[in-house]
Amino acid sequence: MNALEFIVAGMLAAATPFLLAALGEMVAERAGVLNLGVEGLMALGAVIAFIIVYHGGGHLLGFLAAGLASAALSLVFAVIALGFRANQVAVGLAIGILGQGLSALFGKTYESLTVKGLPKLSLPWLSDIPVIGGLFAQDVVVWLSLAATVAIWAIFAYTKTGLVVRAVGENPKAAHALGYPVIAVRFAAVAFGGVLAGFAGAYAAVVYTPLWADGMIAGRGWIAIALVVFGTWLTSRIFLGACLFGAVSLASLAAQATGLDVSSQLLSSLPYLVTIVVLGIISSNRRLLKLNGVASLGEPFEQ
Amino acid sequence: MSVLSRPFLPVLVRREHASLAIKLVAPPAALGLATLLNLALYLLMGRDPLAVFHAMLLEPFLSWASFSEVLLKMGPLLLIAQGLAIGFRAKVFNIGAEGQFILGAIFASAIPIWLPQATGQWIWPAMLVLGALGGALWASLTAFWRVRLNANEILVSLMLALVAAQLLNHLLLGPWKDPAGFNFPQSVMFQYDAMVPILIPGTRVNVSLLIAFAFSLAAWVFMQRSFAGYKLQVGGLAPHAAGYAGFNEGRAIWLSLLIGGFAAGLAGAAEVAGPLGQLQRSISTGYGYAAIIVAYLGGLHPIGIIFSALLMAALYIGGDNAMVSANLPVAAVRVFQGSLLLAYLVAIAFVRYRLERRHAAHGSAP
Structure with a gap:
């Protein structure tokens, strides 16, 4: 298998943690809430899923419990940031630190242990195509994530629910005047983001690299937040961005495997450097951000 | 109507005047809750909670x-937090102080690593200056990205x-690894004159x-007494008014990030030139x-930060104690830190708001 085939085949799996977490964050931000705790939510989901799968609970239960645990932590965020109207940046950072701390605390005795991942499900015919065939052999979570991406896109494009979420984010006062429960919608959006962040962490810990190591999320939650900006709050562009980051993280692995004469530490900082560069390019287009940005992002709502 | 505004749930009502008493009570209350x-x-x-309490907090x-x-741990925390608070007041969220701290340590280490034979009392002050510059330089990347490219400083600094x-790993596993260090990822031990007295x-x-x-002290003078500090605070509280003025x-x-980076870099330099020595x-x-x-x-206030830095330093030492005496994983300190900030953010909400029970008839009026 050459480097190109390796990247094509693994890109979607590598992209899945980014994709799930970024979609969840997108929904929260569309409702006007900036939740910077994604890294901690993912870390908590990851450790919960790992513990359950390690003790034989199975992947389904692992994912469900991870989604529930991260949703619970994201509701703590919601109560303090939305209920008590605290500074969303500060609450998000605190949730991030707390989530990573809990993850390290619960995962202490599981360090370096492994679990079994999930088998690949191949699409007939398509997966036999040379070079790009690997793209069509993915595990069930990747297929479900792709379906979820389409569903979220459709909800925002075609349904009233999507419209209400956007109205609450764009102009909460007007949405309130129309009788929509602004705070309840924001709670729901944050909890949804929490569930997806939990799934993202679970995928990273029990499918993508099924080995427990403290700090295994390694900035992926933060990159997911950046992806929402890259994708200018649009599902389709966030999907493309997640694929780009999947490919970048695999490319740095492939480069290390081919024995390229660059230090592996510098190569592992490649995703962070790409984030910085792309963030600069996209953000310098102020018109684009203004056009697609969420007007009330990060601001508390007072009746 | 939403669940949250039903009559049995009390609602937050904005106070006419911010409550100073609660501002002073909030940190100890948050500590108690956490x-x-x-x-x-x-x-x-x-675990035995009383044993942990004794080991950790007493x-x-x-x-x-x-x-x-x-006190040793308090130094870097105090320095970094004072620098960050200036930016936070201006609503410039530099959360990458860890990176500026590391760059400060790297820049400071360059002197003893490249000049291991050098002697003289100039070495440690030069290291501190170089470290502070390194931290400021690293922060200036974030400032450039934010000011010129409009990028979010939270994400870029992180x-x-x-x-x-x-970068630190690369240096310690590669060019700066101590050749006689049995392959450990660390540099040579620094000479005597590279150590802060x-x-x-x-x-x-x-x-x-x-x-x-x-x-x-300088941060207090800058924020409470200088015009430059006043301009920063107005920019944070009322950006439109600041622009109009x-x-x-x-x-x-730029100023917020450079000050934050300078302080964090200085702290990093003081760590390698102090307790670590490499x-x-x-x-x-x-x-x-x-x-x-x-x-x-x-409270983002220079005097308040002195007390909170002392508390956080004690938590680190107490966490180490609890690890030994009560077999508590050291990650418990991070959990404590996160929950402490959350408890504080809840407590501080009552500075500007008070809880009030409303009846449905009043509650639904916009």
Whole structure:
């Protein structure tokens, strides 16, 4: 298998943690809430899923419990940031630190242990195509994530629910005047983001690299937040961005495997450097951000 | 109507005047709440909560030996938090102080690593200056990205912190690895003149603690007494008013990030030139992130931050104690830190709001 085939085949799996977490964050931000705790939510989901799968609970239960645990932590965020109207940046950072701390605390005795991942499900015919065939052999979570991406896109494009979420984010006062429960919608959006962040962490810990190591999320939650900006709050562009980051993280692995004469530490900082560069390019287009940005992002709502 | 505005749930009502009393009570109340929650967690984990409480929150203050270690840890936390608080007041969220701290340590280490034979009393001051410049330089990347490219400083500064950690690993595993160090990821031990002089004989507390207090005084003068500091605060509280008054937003961002980076870099330099005596991986233990909590817990005020830095330093030492005496994983400190900030943010909400029970008839009026 050459480097190109390796990247094509693994890109979607590598992209899945980014994709799930970024979609969840997108929904929260569309409702006007900036939740910077994604890294901690993912870390908590990851450790919960790992513990359950390690003790034989199975992947389904692992994912469900991870989604529930991260949703619970994201509701703590919601109560303090939305209920008590605290500074969303500060609450998000605190949730991030707390989530990573809990993850390290619960995962202490599981360090370096492994679990079994999930088998690949191949699409007939398509997966036999040379070079790009690997793209069509993915595990069930990747297929479900792709379906979820389409569903979220459709909800925002075609349904009233999507419209209400956007109205609450764009102009909460007007949405309130129309009788929509602004705070309840924001709670729901944050909890949804929490569930997806939990799934993202679970995928990273029990499918993508099924080995427990403290700090295994390694900035992926933060990159997911950046992806929402890259994708200018649009599902389709966030999907493309997640694929780009999947490919970048695999490319740095492939480069290390081919024995390229660059230090592996510098190569592992490649995703962070790409984030910085792309963030600069996209953000310098102020018109684009203004056009697609969420007007009330990060601001508390007072009746 | 939403569930949250039904009559049986009390609602937050904005106060006419912010309550100073609650502002002073909030930090101790938050500490009490966080302590209770965490002791409950230790109980669930099957540890003796009273033993942990004693080891974590009392023991650091009970002997001179451990209190001097608290003072040692307080130095970097105090420095970084004072720098960050200035930016936070201007609503410039530099959360990558960990990276600026690491770059400060790297820049400072360049002198003893490249000039291992050098002697003279100029070495440690030069290291501190170089470290502060390194931290400011690293922060200037974030400032450039924010001011010129309009990029979010939270994300850029954090990404740069992750890059800095990899840069440190690269240096310690490659070009700066001690050839006689049995392959450990660490540099050579620094010469005597590269060490900051000890302040209190018989302890490891060095002159950098004095520097941190001097920086705190400077931060107080800057924020409470200078026009530049006033402009920063107006920019944070009322950006439109600041723009109308002709205060330059770009300059405020540059100033905030450079001050934050300078202080964090200085702290990093003081670590390698102080308790560590060499560049090693354990330089990065999350001071940069803990300092964010210190800054908030101190009410973003230079005097409050002195107390919160002391508390956070005690938590670190207490966490180490609890690890030994109560078999508590060291990650418990991070859990405590996170919950402490959350408890504080809840408590501080009551400075501007009070709880009121409303009846449905009044409650639904916009």
